[in-house]
Amino acid sequence: MNIAVAVDDEVRHEARPSASEAGPAAKRIVVGYGFWIFLLSDIIMFAAFFAAYAVLAHATAGGPSGVQLFNQGSVAIETGSLLASSYTCGLMSLAIGSRRYGVTYLAALITFVLGAAFLVLEVREFAGMIAVGAGPQRSAFLSAFFTIVGCHGLHVTAGLVHCSGMRSTLSGCGCSRWSI
DSSP states (O other): OOOOOOOGGGSOGGGSOOHHHHOSOOHHHHHHHHHHHHHHHHHHHHHHHHHHHHHHTTOOTTSOOHHHHOOHHHHHHHHHHHHHHHHHHHHHHHHHHTTOHHHHHHHHHHHHHHHHHHHHHHHHHHHHHHHTTOSTTSOHHHHHHHHHHHHHHHHHHHHHHHHHHHHHHHHHTTOOTTOO
């Protein structure tokens, strides 16, 4: 059996199908493209937020500054919760790839608990700041702080909703909770 394979340079341009004739792009390409658009839009949005925060960091209008407001211990716990949840989310992704659903559920649960712990600490911090009169209306610095951290809280909340939805999707596909 003889099979002829045309090298791309050997095929005339007129013989190649145009983009409209070739059909839609593969799902893998579309999803990948959408992911990068989402990621780049987040980078641009948060870059603008952080630029505003950097400019307004000393614009306290006689109010409290970050050093006076932020408890370093609480900040360390919040940061540790987010870093650990990122790690367990990575473990969950690896477990899904290897079809170890018991590990997937455990990692999803730990990720969810760590994300929820972060949100509880953040809401408690916000309530404490507002109680002492350091709300977003107090100064430009606090407006920027509440905007950035509030958007991040929404991001974490969306992640928790997604994690819950993914768990129910895995449950619905017949995956046993204890299968590995």
